[in-house]
Structures are given as C-alpha cells and as structure tokens.
Amino acid sequence: MAEDNNSGLISSIRAAQRLDSRGKPTVQVSVTTGKGTFTALVPSGASVGSYEAVEIRDGNPKAYGGNGVLMAVHNVQHVIGPVLIEQKFDVRKDLSKIDEFMVKLDSTHSKQKLGVNAILGVSMACARAGAAGKDVPLYEFLRQEAEMEPSYILPVPFFNVLNGGAHAGNSMAFQEFMIAPVGAEDIAQAVQVGCEVYQELKKVLARKYGPSATTIGDEGGFAPPITHPSEALDLLTTAVEAAGHTGKVKFAIDPAASEFFKSDRLYDIGFKTDRPHELFPNQLSDLYKQLLKDYPIILVEDPFSQDDWNAWAEFHRSCAVELVGDDLLATNVDRMALAKQHDACNSLLLKINQIGTISEAIMAARTASKFDWQVFVSHRSGETTDDFIADLAVGLGAGHMKAGSPCRGERVVKYNRLMDIEDELKATTKTSYYAGPKWMNTVYAPYLKKVLYTSIPFHRNGSIVIIIHRVHINRTQIKSNPSVPYTTAAAWEKEKKQFMILVAGPRSPEEITLPHTV
Numbered sequence: 058m059a060e061d062n063n064s065g066l067i068s069s070i071r072a073a074q075r076l077d078s079r080g081k082p083t084v085q086v087s088v089t090t091g092k093g094t095f096t097a098l099v100p101s102g103a104s105v106g107s108y109e110a111v112e113i114r115d116g117n118p119k120a121y122g123g124n125g126v127l128m129a130v131h132n133v134q135h136v137i138g139p140v141l142i143e144q145k146f147d148v149r150k151d152l153s154k155i156d157e158f159m160v161k162l163d164s165t166h167s168k169q170k171l172g173v174n175a176i177l178g179v180s181m182a183c184a185r186a187g188a189a190g191k192d193v194p195l196y197e198f199l200r201q202e203a204e205m206e207p208s209y210i211l212p213v214p215f216f217n218v219l220n221g222g223a224h225a226g227n228s229m230a231f232q233e234f235m236i237a238p239v240g241a242e243d244i245a246q247a248v249q250v251g252c253e254v255y256q257e258l259k260k261v262l263a264r265k266y267g268p269s270a271t272t273i274g275d276e277g278g279f280a281p282p283i284t285h286p287s288e289a290l291d292l293l294t295t296a297v298e299a300a301g302h303t304g305k306v307k308f309a310i311d312p313a314a315s316e317f318f319k320s321d322r323l324y325d326i327g328f329k330t331d332r333p334h335e336l337f338p339n340q341l342s343d344l345y346k347q348l349l350k351d352y353p354i355i356l357v358e359d360p361f362s363q364d365d366w367n368a369w370a371e372f373h374r375s376c377a378v379e380l381v382g383d384d385l386l387a388t389n390v391d392r393m394a395l396a397k398q399h400d401a402c403n404s405l406l407l408k409i410n411q412i413g414t415i416s417e418a419i420m421a422a423r424t425a426s427k428f429d430w431q432v433f434v435s436h437r438s439g440e441t442t443d444d445f446i447a448d449l450a451v452g453l454g455a456g457h458m459k460a461g462s463p464c465r466g467e468r469v470v471k472y473n474r475l476m477d478i479e480d481e482l483k484a485t486t487k488t489s490y491y492a493g494p495k496w497m498n499t500v501y502a503p504y505l506k507k508v509l510y511t512s513i514p515f516h517r518n519g520s521i522v523i524i525i526h527r528v529h530i531n532r533t534q535i536k537s538n539p540s541v542p543y544t545t546a547a548a549w550e551k552e553k554k555q556f557m558i559l560v561a562g563p564r565s566p567e568e569i570t571l572p573h574t575v
C-alpha cells in the first residue's frame with residue numbers, strides 16, 4: 058500500500074532553463090514520484106494572439122536578449138513546487154485538482170503572475186507522472202482524463218511545408234501551407250506520403266528559384282520567394298503530382314491574419330514587402346473563396362483577425378470548409394463561448410500553452426465537442442523536443458494534428474511518436490484506426506443530424522465527404538464501428554431510419570451533396 062501511494066505522490070518538483078527550437082530559453086520541469094522522474098518542456102509561439110495566457114521572460118538584456126526564463130524557473134521551484142508537494146495530491150487521479158490549484162495560486166486571468174511557461178511545465182510533467190503511476194501510456198492517461206471512448210483515433214498529420222508570415226523571412230503574408238495525407242492507410246503511410254511530397258517540393262523549388270529557395274522557416278517548411286498564396290498552392294500541387302500522391306493529399310492554409318490586420322479594418326497581404334496590398338474583409342474573403350474553388354483545401358485557420366467577428370461569421374455562413382479558430386479562441390472556453398454566439402467557426406485549434414494547463418486544454422476540447430466543433434491539436438512555432446502533443450491528439454481522438462514539416466527534430470519527434478503509438482496499438486487487441494477515408498462513413502446529407510466526432514470534411518469530385526467516428530443519437534453518444542464503415546448508399550439507406558445525424562463540419566446539410574461510394 059505504501060508503495061502504491063508513492064506511485065502517485067510528488068516528492069520533488071524541479072525546473073531548469075533550456076532551449077526551444079529558435080534557440081530561445083524555455084522552461085523544463087521535472088516531477089519526481091515513487092515511479093521515477095518525469096520531465097516536460099514548454100513550447101512558445103511567434104504569432105501570439107492577444108487572448109493567450111502570458112509567458113514570463115526575464116527582460117534582462119544582458120542574458121539571451123531579455124528572453125531568459127529564470128523567473129519562471131524560480132516560480133516552479135520556489136513558489137509552485139513546495140506548496141503543491143504539501144497538498145499531497147495523487148498525480149494518478151488529481152491532475153485537474155493540481156491544475157486548479159496552480160490557477161488559483163496564480164490568481165490572474167492570464168497566468169501572468171507565475172507565468173504560463175511555469176504552470177504548463179508542471180501540468181505536463183504531472184500528467185506524465187500520472188500516466189506512469191497508473192502504468193499506462195500517456196495517451197491512455199489523457200484519454201481517461203478526457204473521458205473519451207475506449208477506441209483510438211490516430212490523427213491525420215498536417216505538415217506545414219511552406220512557411221511565411223511571422224515564421225519566415227520571405228515575402229509571403231500567409232503563415233502556413235499544409236499538406237494532409239487523408240488518403241493514407243495509416244500513420245506510417247501518412248508520414249511517408251508527407252515526406253515524399255516534402256522532398257519533391259524541395260526539388261521543384263530548387264529548379265524554379267535556385268537552391269537558396271530551399272532554406273527553411275521556423276516550422277521546417279520551405280520559405281521560397283513567393284508572395285501570392287496561389288503560387289504556394291500551385292507549388293504544392295506540382296509536388297504532390299511529382300510524388301505520385303494526387304488525390305491522396307489535401308491542403309490546408311493558416312493565413313494567421315491577425316499578423317497583417319490593420320486597425321482600420323484593412324488587411325495588408327503585402328505587409329512583408331515595400332508594397333502594401335490592402336484588402337477589406339470582403340475582398341480577403343473573396344480571395345479565400347477563390348482558393349477554395351481552385352485547390353483541394355479542406356481547412357482554413359485564422360482567415361481573419363481575432364476580433365473581426367463579422368468577417369468570421371460571414372465567411373462561416375458562406376463556406377463549407379473546416380474553419381479553425383486559433384488567435385480567435387486561444388484554447389479558452391470563454392472565447393469559445395463568444396465564438397459560438399457569433400457562429401464564427403466550427404473548429405478549435407488546441408495549443409496547450411495558450412491556456413496553460415492540460416486540464417483546461419481538455420476542457421476546451423470537451424467544449425468543442427459539445428459545440429459540434431472539430432479539434433485540431435497544434436504545436437507552436439517555437440517548439441521543443443517534447444512529444445507530448447502526439448499523445449494528446451490520440452488521447453482526445455482529435456482526428457488531426459499539426460506539428461510542422463517532416464523536418465527538424467522538434468517536429469519529427471511528434472510524428473515519430475504517432476508512429477510509435479500506432480505500432481503499440483496495432484500490437485494490442487484495442488480498436489484503433491487512422492482518421493483517413495479508409496474508415497469513412499459516406500452518407501446522404503439530409504439524413505445527417507448530429508456528428509460528435511468526424512474527421513475533417515473534404516472535397517472529392519466536387520462533393521464534400523465526411524468521416525464519421527462518433528455520433529449523438531437522441532443525446533446518446535454512440536461510436537460508429539470503424540470495422541464496418543458505411544461505404545455504400547445502400548448500407549446507409551438501411552441505417553438512416555435509426556440514425557439522425559447532423560453535419561458538424563460544413564455549414565448546413567442543404568449545402569452539401571455527398572457521393573455515395575468511397
């Protein structure tokens with residue numbers, strides 16, 4: 058019994074200043090229990106939204122240009138650590154209590170007193186210690202914390218292969234151009250497809266712009282000398298074709314529009330050049346709609362600034378695409394409630410350091426489910442070699458995750474972890490599947506009433522295809538059995554009398570025509 062207690066009780070919490078992928082200091086936290094010592098590293102963003110929790114930097118110009126995090130390290134070791142240990146929390150079952158305790162200890166809305174970089178490190182390390190205490194993998198621990206179904210969805214990886222915006226020194230205003238191998242069979246194949254397209258893209262860029270165009274941005278994507286988004290999407294189209302993966306790969310964009318929003322409601326997509334190119338929200342919206350028409354884009358993140366509610370709502374009303382709120386939502390349930398009121402989006406970008414504790418991130422994911430939104434798990438541009446978010450994406454059954462390009466250690470560590478999890482799950486009798494079209498339930502829109510968990514809706518032959526993993530029927534949550542997907546209209550015809558399902562991704566059933574075969 059004593060040993061059992063030791064598995065969950067914290068005996069020490071230590072912190073140290075380490076580096077992130079931009080060579081900027083970050084916080085490392087190590088939590089020790091009877092099961093060992095469990096360490097976590099905290100990520101950091103560049104395009105940081107106004108509603109994010111606040112990280113503490115020392116501001117001493119003589120050390121790391123003011124970016125040191127010794128104060129946050131001090132807060133972990135001398136403020137949070139001692140009182141948390143005193144509480145005798147059991148990390149196996151008390152993660153939400155631990156997180157709540159730290160939130161109260163900080164007492165500010167944005168965690169600016171102790172620093173989100175201090176609090177998050179403790180929360181992550183405690184989750185790891187909790188998993189070890191329960192003798193389960195981290196994804197399983199997080200799944201239980203989130204009270205998810207006991208089946209495992211391996212997320213579609215969204216590789217950010219062309220970088221712009223605040224993440225690269227080129228003239229491209231839009232921050233991210235992602236490829237999503239939705240047509241792969243499993244994670245291993247998705248990673249292979251992503252890598253093959255990435256390598257072809259490198260050759261295409263070298264041929265077109267010379268070898269210097271293959272230098273990379275903060276997230277490991279290339280940063281060629283291009284300015285218009287259609288140039289980027291043409292390059293992706295060519296690379297996908299050259300890699301022989303046409304049809305298997307869809308695209309996603311993150312303009313990160315708060316970065317080029319000007320106070321007078323204008324967006325300047327020339328902001329990285331000496332020639333301003335200012336657009337009103339409706340003009341920017343038209344540009345996106347044209348891109349959606351011309352390319353197989355299945356997801357758009359932050360197309361407008363974080364407070365431009367009208368632009369978000371209008372775009373959401375008029376476009377059948379996964380519309381993700383990043384700066385807009387800041388992984389914050391209050392912001393999510395506001396967005397729901399405005400009907401501004403249909404998907405949550407989930408970044409753990411935007412909110413600052415794992416329990417609050419899980420609550421944001423659960424709130425997204427309640428709203429019938431998608432959850433898109435995300436890294437930060439200033440990442441670390443910590444692979445925590447791969448387990449989180451599986452634990453939450455999020456269906457998709459972005460962690461940059463398949464290049465640079467801090468990015469590939471997440472994709473490698475997903476492949477490890479997949480291998481591990483395949484070796485068990487547990488139900489697991491890749492959130493790609495192999496498991497697609499293709500159904501007729503008029504019969505769709507409420508989907509709780511889908512993968513990303515995507516276009517095929519001019520129609521929108523939705524993968525349904527979990528649905529609500531008369532308020533009862535049921536799982537679609539992944540081994541028996543509704544692959545034909547006839548199969549669905551049989552089931553539709555029992556199932557009333559509502560489309561979560563696209564705007565409304567009326568706007569959708571679905572094909573009836575996979």
Ligand SMILES: C=C(OP(=O)(O)O)C(=O)O
Pocket residue numbers: 101102103104105232311313383435436437438439
């Ligand atoms: C990952 C992103 O970048 P950053 O971490 O700089 O916010 C993003 O904007 O989605």
